[in-house]
Amino acid sequence: MGRWVIIAAERGRRPIDFSLREKETLPLSGTCPFCQGNEAMTPPEIVAYRKIGKANSPGWLVRVVPSRNPVLRIEGELGRRAVGIYDMMNGVGAHEVIIETPEHQPHLDELEISQLGKIFRIYRDRILDLKKDRRFKYLLIFKNYGSRAGASTISHLHSQLIATPVTPKRVKSELIGAKRYFDYKKRCIYCDILRQEVELGKRTILENKGFLAWAPFAARFPFEVWIIPKRHSPDYETISDEEINDLGRLMKDLMGRLRQGLSDPPYNYILHTGPNRIPRRGYWSTIDDDFHWHLEIMPRLTRLGGFEWGSGFYINLTPPEDVAKFFRESLKDV
Amino acid sequence: MGRWVIIAAERGRRPIDFSLREKETLPLSGTCPFCQGNEAMTPPEIVAYRKIGKANSPGWLVRVVPSRNPVLRIEGELGRRAVGIYDMMNGVGAHEVIIETPEHQPHLDELEISQLGKIFRIYRDRILDLKKDRRFKYLLIFKNYGSRAGASTISHLHSQLIATPVTPKRVKSELIGAKRYFDYKKRCIYCDILRQEVELGKRTILENKGFLAWAPFAARFPFEVWIIPKRHSPDYETISDEEINDLGRLMKDLMGRLRQGLSDPPYNYILHTGPNRIPRRGYWSTIDDDFHWHLEIMPRLTRLGGFEWGSGFYINLTPPEDVAKFFRESLKDV
Numbered sequence: 222m223g224r225w226v227i228i229a230a231e232r233g234r235r236p237i238d239f240s241l242r243e244k245e246t247l248p249l250s251g252t253c254p255f256c257q258g259n260e261a262m263t264p265p266e267i268v269a270y271r272k273i274g275k276a277n278s279p280g281w282l283v284r285v286v287p288s289r290n291p292v293l294r295i296e297g298e299l300g301r302r303a304v305g306i307y308d309m310m311n312g313v314g315a316h317e318v319i320i321e322t323p324e325h326q327p328h329l330d331e332l333e334i335s336q337l338g339k340i341f342r343i344y345r346d347r348i349l350d351l352k353k354d355r356r357f358k359y360l361l362i363f364k365n366y367g368s369r370a371g372a373s374t375i376s377h378l379h380s381q382l383i384a385t386p387v388t389p390k391r392v393k394s395e396l397i398g399a400k401r402y403f404d405y406k407k408r409c410i411y412c413d414i415l416r417q418e419v420e421l422g423k424r425t426i427l428e429n430k431g432f433l434a435w436a437p438f439a440a441r442f443p444f445e446v447w448i449i450p451k452r453h454s455p456d457y458e459t460i461s462d463e464e465i466n467d468l469g470r471l472m473k474d475l476m477g478r479l480r481q482g483l484s485d486p487p488y489n490y491i492l493h494t495g496p497n498r499i500p501r502r503g504y505w506s507t508i509d510d511d512f513h514w515h516l517e518i519m520p521r522l523t524r525l526g527g528f529e530w531g532s533g534f535y536i537n538l539t540p541p542e543d544v545a546k547f548f549r550e551s552l553k554d555v
Numbered sequence: 556m557g558r559w560v561i562i563a564a565e566r567g568r569r570p571i572d573f574s575l576r577e578k579e580t581l582p583l584s585g586t587c588p589f590c591q592g593n594e595a596m597t598p599p600e601i602v603a604y605r606k607i608g609k610a611n612s613p614g615w616l617v618r619v620v621p622s623r624n625p626v627l628r629i630e631g632e633l634g635r636r637a638v639g640i641y642d643m644m645n646g647v648g649a650h651e652v653i654i655e656t657p658e659h660q661p662h663l664d665e666l667e668i669s670q671l672g673k674i675f676r677i678y679r680d681r682i683l684d685l686k687k688d689r690r691f692k693y694l695l696i697f698k699n700y701g702s703r704a705g706a707s708t709i710s711h712l713h714s715q716l717i718a719t720p721v722t723p724k725r726v727k728s729e730l731i732g733a734k735r736y737f738d739y740k741k742r743c744i745y746c747d748i749l750r751q752e753v754e755l756g757k758r759t760i761l762e763n764k765g766f767l768a769w770a771p772f773a774a775r776f777p778f779e780v781w782i783i784p785k786r787h788s789p790d791y792e793t794i795s796d797e798e799i800n801d802l803g804r805l806m807k808d809l810m811g812r813l814r815q816g817l818s819d820p821p822y823n824y825i826l827h828t829g830p831n832r833i834p835r836r837g838y839w840s841t842i843d844d845d846f847h848w849h850l851e852i853m854p855r856l857t858r859l860g861g862f863e864w865g866s867g868f869y870i871n872l873t874p875p876e877d878v879a880k881f882f883r884e885s886l887k888d889v
Contacts, residue, residue, distance in 0.1 A: 226773040226869045292862065292870050305751050306744075307772045371860020385864055391867030410640075417639050436603025438641045439560040467684025491865035519864065526705020528626070528717055530826035530853065533725030535560045536626050 254289075255377035257281070257323035264289060267317060268346065270339055283339045284320040285347060285382075293383060310449035315384040319343060320377070327366075328485075330477035337469035340380070341460070344492070347382055348458040352497050357384040359392055359496045362457075367487025370521045374448060380490075388496045389448040395493065396512060403511030411513030412453055418473040424541045426548040427475055431467030434475050436541035436548070443523060443539040444477065444483060446548070448516040455495035475548070479520065482551035487521040588623075589711035591657035598623060601651060602680065606674055617673045618654040619681060619716075625650035627717060647690060649718040651857070654711070655718045656755060661700075661710040662819075664811035671803035674714070675794070678826070681716055682792040686831050691718040692725055696791075701821025704855045714824075728845060729827065731839045737845035745785055759877045760882045765801030768809050770875035770882070777857060777873040778817060780809065780882070782850040789829035789846040809882070813854065813869055816885035821855040828841030 254262035259283050260277045263286040274280025275536065290344025301310040321340045322332060329337070364380040365372040389394075402410040418424055418435045426446060427434040434448045450464060460468070479486065494514040529535055588596035594611045597620040608614025627648025635644040654673045656666060663671070682694050698714040699706040722730075737743040752758055752769045759766040760780060782805065784798060794802070813820065827880045828848040864868055 226871050235641055303753070304772075306747055359866075361862065361865045363865050364862040369858060371858045371863070383866075385866065385868070389866030389868055391865065394867075413640055421639070438638070441560055470668070488862055489861040491861050493865075524703060524705045526697060526699040527823040527825050528715070529705070530823055531695045531697050531725065531727075531827075532693075532717075532719065532723030534719070534723055537560050 236431045246403075248352070249486045253325055253375065253377050255318075255320045255379055256325050257376060260284075261494065263279075263318075263320075268343070268350075270343065279323070281323055282336070283322070283343045285343060286318050286320065288316040288318050288381070293385065310386065313386050313423050315351060315357070315382070315486050317347065317382040319347070319362075319382065319449060321380065322378050323375050328480060329378060330473050330475075330480055332378070332471045332473065334466070334473055337472055338465050341465045341468055342462075344380075344382075345458045345465075347461055348456075348494070351382075351384050352458070354384070355497075356386055357497055359385045360383065360494070361389065361392075362492040362494075364488075364490045366489070367485075367521070369524075370487035371491045372487070392493075393404075396496070397510065399511045400507060401522060403507055409453055409511055411449060411515065412416055415449055415451065424545045426478075426545050427465050427471050429471055431464040432471050434471055436544040438541055440539075440541050440544070441535035442519045442521065443537055444479070444486075444544050444547075445537075446479075446518045446519045446544075448472070448475070448518070449513065450515070455508050455514060456493035457492055457514045475518075478548050479518070479550045482547060483520060488519060490516055490518045492516055556640060577791055587659055587709065587711050589652075589654045589708045589709060589713055590659050594618075597654075600630070602677070602684075604617050604677065613657070617656070619677060619678045620652050620654065621716070622650040622652050627719065644720065647720050649685060649688075649716070651681065651692070651716040652715045653681070653716065653782055656712050656885065657728075659711050661712060662810075662814060663712060663816055664807050664809075666712070666807070668800070668803045668807055671806055672799050673801045675802055676796075678714075678716075679792045679799075680874075682790075682828070685716075685718050686792070688833075690720055691831055692722045693719045694828070695719065695723065695726075696779075696826040696828075698824045700823070701855070703820075703858075704823045705839050706819035706821070726827075726830060728882055730830070730842065730860070733845045733847075734841060737841055743787055743845055743847050745783060745849065749783055749785065752885075758879045760812075761805055763799040763801050763805055766805050767797055769804055770878040772875055774871050774873075774875050774878070775869035776853045776855065778813070778820075778878050778881075779871075780813075780852045780856045782806070782809070782847070782852070783847065787847055788850060791826055791828035791848045811851075812882050813852070815855070816881060817854060823855065824850055824852045 233470065253259060257279045257540050259386065260266070260279070265286070266277055267285045267287065269281040269284040270282045293316055294314045295313070296314045303309070321329075322336060326332065344362055348362075349515065350374065351357055361383045362380060367376075399410050402408075406413070415433055419428070419433060425433060425435045431446055431452070432450055434446055437445060437447045448468070450460070450468075452464070479488065492514070493516070495508055495512050498508065523538070587593060591613045594613070596602070599620070600611055601619045601621065603610065603615040603618040605615045627646045627650055629647065629649045637643070653674065655663075655792050656670060660666065678686075678696055685691055685694050695717045696714060702708075712743065736742075740799050741748070749767055753762070753767060758772065759767060759769045765786070766782055768780055768785055771779060771781045783803070784794070784802075786798070813822065825851070826848070827841055832842065857872070
């Protein structure tokens, strides 16, 4: 039925392990594999920005390493095949971890703007590099913060990149929605939303030269916030250095409001960017005009139950206008 | 983009409430609003099966009441309308709670088979009744068990029914998948799966005259189990009394294995049944042949992170063949 599930048995736990209640543990800085000085605790780095030093030694500022526990592995061929009436393919892909600071720091808003800029710059580098591998159809960058948001026990600031061999279902349905609007209106739906939200003002939260942050009309989660570049582009990797700086400034401010206003909530953020494609061919022929990359931030304050799972509807207890007002009024330095 | 979100502001909490960590609390039997004797603590009942007594007094066996905190309300018209470039409609629907036993009992597998039968029978009654209201496009029945599965703090056995004014997205995509298979093969995909799984045997868990329980090939969650009636029917409410008895027997056994094998895990179950429709009209013209109702049980042992949210892919650590073996070998009376 179009659903792909990754059976990652080698990461598996025995049934008994599942019944242990998880608890949030903050490892001591000395044992954190992401801290400067502990480079040997991770697989060898893929790339790093450094002040000094050679690969896999201290002196780095941002560092990218393969996941020690990958959901997809880079070796081999896809080997798409039938199993009875089902389909199967090998879990070929890449799973990287972006370590966002050399110091043991769990809060994004406590970094310098220039450090945030380095994170957003290394996202761009990794996408540009991985797009060269034609086996990958999509590059998904995301952050899990807090155990309720699916984070591991490592609290040291990091995000993840997973390269997938098929375009994910959710990405495809977003692209189809955008294309449908474009085919009808000959305009990008995100540009239209951006214009309408800025004009209206009641759902906007923060704005600078390059970006808008606002509470989306059909937010799935309480206090969900979306960030969009004002310049139309389908692909994150087209971001300019100036835009990176604007994004860093906006994120530092927003994440500070989020942490202080909601008492350091668990959250996910997900970069929504265009899929890998051979330019102007096939179904995505209008994608350069119809899709517009953006970042979705989803605090995980409520739990999803059978209604949400069974329907795909979300119940949101907080109207977006109230959310925008709340964030606008929550000062970073309370 | 086809996403509907229910903004339930009247259920809303102030921002500060969200930051309080939830904890699982088991109310004392004396204060549980679902216990026999406390009928005044719920809204007046919609229907009940009773040994003795009049409405809203003790003597009932299964009892259905409106939710005290409904996500949709039954009054009013849909009033579908545009808000700028967005769509909006009123939250018209129904939200009912099925109280599954008069005693304070949180474990489904500790009920008598005949009591389980009463629950499955009252599901049928409520669907038959609510299908008369043409405003409702879908009737979703589900259970949330344990706080990680989205349950409230009331541990007394209950499930929920929500009637929605549009066919939920997830339901629609399941129906479309089934129709696509039927259009191609002229066979019900679920009947084909049922036949293949029984023949193969390595993913089957329990089977009786009326039903099969098995670990689905593309399970989203570790230890996910699906239950399907052997007789083809798109609509749950066609279930016979004999089938209700078979379903009750199978569920008691399965839920016992689940609870004992996985140390009483949180779970959701969701009834997947056909939507309300005017028979044989429009898009669902082949639905009587192509869809097959079933029950999906999803233990909630892992948390979803940014990868699952961003991709719609699921990472499952446990191959379905291992899950089936685990459940087959976990004896109820260990």
